[in-house]
Amino acid sequence: MAINIKSLLQQAEIYRSQGLLQDAEKKYLEVATAIKNSDNIQNKNKLLKAVKKKLSAVRKDNEDVETAPTSPEMSSHVNEMIKKLFSFSHDKTNEEEAALEGAIALAKFGQFEGAITEFKKLLEKESVGVAAAKNIIRCFMTLDSIDAASTQMYEWESSDYFSAEQMEKIRSFFDEMLEKKGIKRDLAASDLPEEEEAVEDEEFLDISAVAITFDSGPHKGEQVELDVSFQSGNIISLIISSNDEHMIENLQVGVKLEDIHFYSPIAIFRGTGVVSAKTQINSGPKKGDYSVDIKIQSI
Amino acid sequence: MAIFNIKKREIECKIVYYGPGRCGKTTNLEYIFKSYKKQVEGEMVSINTEGDRTLFFDFLPMELGKIKGCEIRVQMFTVPGQVQYSSTRKLVLKGVDGIIFVADSMDVRREKNMESLKDLQKNLKEYGLNIFKIPLVLQYNKRDLAEQGIPIMSVEQMERDLNRQLKVPAFPGSAMTGKGVGKTLQECLKLTLKSLHKQFNWAE
Ligand SMILES: Nc1nc2c(ncn2[C@@H]2O[C@H](COP(=O)(O)OP(=O)(O)O)[C@@H](O)[C@H]2O)c(=O)[nH]1
Ligand SMILES: [Mg+2]
Numbered sequence: 001m002a003i004n005i006k007s008l009l010q011q012a013e014i015y016r017s018q019g020l021l022q023d024a025e026k027k028y029l030e031v032a033t034a035i036k037n038s039d040n041i042q043n044k045n046k047l048l049k050a051v052k053k054k055l056s057a058v059r060k061d062n063e064d065v066e067t068a069p070t071s072p073e074m075s076s077h078v079n080e081m082i083k084k085l086f087s088f089s090h091d092k093t094n095e096e097e098a099a100l101e102g103a104i105a106l107a108k109f110g111q112f113e114g115a116i117t118e119f120k121k122l123l124e125k126e127s128v129g130v131a132a133a134k135n136i137i138r139c140f141m142t143l144d145s146i147d148a149a150s151t152q153m154y155e156w157e158s159s160d161y162f163s164a165e166q167m168e169k170i171r172s173f174f175d176e177m178l179e180k181k182g183i184k185r186d187l188a189a190s191d192l193p194e195e196e197e198a199v200e201d202e203e204f205l206d207i208s209a210v211a212i213t214f215d216s217g218p219h220k221g222e223q224v225e226l227d228v229s230f231q232s233g234n235i236i237s238l239i240i241s242s243n244d245e246h247m248i249e250n251l252q253v254g255v256k257l258e259d260i261h262f263y264s265p266i267a268i269f270r271g272t273g274v275v276s277a278k279t280q281i282n283s284g285p286k287k288g289d290y291s292v293d294i295k296i297q298s299i
Numbered sequence: 300m301a302i303f304n305i306k307k308r309e310i311e312c313k314i315v316y317y318g319p320g321r322c323g324k325t326t327n328l329e330y331i332f333k334s335y336k337k338q339v340e341g342e343m344v345s346i347n348t349e350g351d352r353t354l355f356f357d358f359l360p361m362e363l364g365k366i367k368g369c370e371i372r373v374q375m376f377t378v379p380g381q382v383q384y385s386s387t388r389k390l391v392l393k394g395v396d397g398i399i400f401v402a403d404s405m406d407v408r409r410e411k412n413m414e415s416l417k418d419l420q421k422n423l424k425e426y427g428l429n430i431f432k433i434p435l436v437l438q439y440n441k442r443d444l445a446e447q448g449i450p451i452m453s454v455e456q457m458e459r460d461l462n463r464q465l466k467v468p469a470f471p472g473s474a475m476t477g478k479g480v481g482k483t484l485q486e487c488l489k490l491t492l493k494s495l496h497k498q499f500n501w502a503e
Contacts, residue, residue: 007448010447010448010449011449011450014444014447014449015405015407018321019320019321019352020321020407020408023407023408026407065352072354074346078346081344081358082355085358085374086390086393088302088393088394105390108386108387108390109355109387109390223500263305270498
């Protein structure tokens with residue numbers, strides 16, 4: 001056999017063995033052409049037949065790969081792992097948050113049945129219930145089960161699962177999805193809204209402590225770590241000991257803090273904030289100390 | 300984004316092997332699983348389709364021991380390479396701290412390498428990350444195939460194609476024989492830990 005043909009054939013075989021089926025197919029075609037164009041090969045026809053057989057085998061494999069389901073339902077073991085690996089709030093205090101993230105990850109990996117089961121467990125949780133409900137609706141819609149989504153909506157609406165205000169949020173989300181779906185239908189778009197983000201919870205992150213780097217005053221350049229005593233949304237409260245006069249002076253209302261590390265229970269974020277209130281505590285064990293509120297501006 | 304547990308003095312970070320389909324990401328991880336038994340913490344998990352292709356990801360947890368008084372744990376992932384898995388690929392990238400981009404040295408895969416690098420940049424950007432800033436190393440894989448007479452690109456050519464602007468550490472290697480696999484990972488870990496240390500500034 002001509003060296004050229006031999007080398008081409010070898011390449012085709014390697015590509016095939018590595019699962020590079022399209023590259024293999026191309027090479028086999030080159031081999032076939034080379035054989036056809038060559039004058040000095042014995043059993044040309046036999047060779048050609050062998051190559052054609054390989055060619056159709058590769059094409060068949062390629063077809064199988066391309067038609068394989070992109071998100072088949074996985075075992076519950078796999079689902080457990082996805083939940084664990086793709087929930088980013090691991091701490092105890094954030095259990096509900098973590099469970100929500102895990103369930104969202106399942107949905108993103110196409111494990112809708114499993115995801116719905118997980119979301120359902122979260123419906124009663126104060127902090128994530130509404131988000132879980134919205135995601136259930138989203139799963140049904142992605143599965144094209146508008147009926148199931150409607151039934152679910154009806155069930156919630158006719159029970160007192162959610163408050164009127166919460167129900168309103170869920171309802172408008174559902175309407176929005178319906179509308180999108182309608183438009184998509186008209187455009188005859190493909191089935192999956194693949195790149196759409198799942199609904200994350202609107203709640204603000206829990207911040208347990210901060211480290212502030214001051215850019216002026218006696219603490220200039222220093223990083224001071226302080227525990228957060230209380231948090232309401234994007235406002236965190238810190239208690240500053242009355243002994244720490246410099247700090248109390250530094251943290252005047254209106255002062256912008258350009259470099260804060262926010263310690264959520266498990267991770268640190270960098271951001272900025274502004275001092276929004278400062279009051280001296282005049283009773284209790286912390287009497288005389290200051291309570292300073294910082295409004296988080298960006299994380 | 301790494302998890303820094305201040306109380307336990309423990310950092311958990313995430314390394315992702317990225318690259319075009321069939322470039323050798325899974326093979327890299329398999330080699331690490333076999334040869335770094337001491338650091339491996341548990342089992343390697345692969346979620347495959349029938350044709351042995353990575354469907355969602357491969358996962359390998361490792362424990363590096365204490366560095367500057369802080370326990371370092373690493374979660375290693377590979378992404379699925381094929382184009383149709385773009386949304387799972389993006390999800391696996393979420394929270395990444397360091398990346399190993401595996402490029403296929405074979406001539407026929409030249410375009411695919413470049414496409415995949417571009418895809419990486421796009422996905423990072425969507426997470427607010429910059430490919431020029433994130434710890435990143437390249438691996439030019441399958442160098443062994445030259446011996447079998449398979450046309451492969453020169454390292455210089457691959458540098459021009461993929462690393463002209465990035466200018467990150469790059470290693471020729473063969474995930475099949477294991478050559479360069481450890482080196483690539485070590486460099487990536489080094490860069491990642493340096494960056495995490497800058498970020499969290501933990502002290503001994
Ligand atoms: N000759 C050779 N083959 C390799 C090498 N790395 C991977 N392969 C083969 O390439 C194919 C795809 O590898 P795999 O690790 O599954 O690629 P992935 O899609 O990036 O995970 C398999 O058949 C591997 O055996 C290498 O360094 N040399
Ligand atoms: Mg793989």
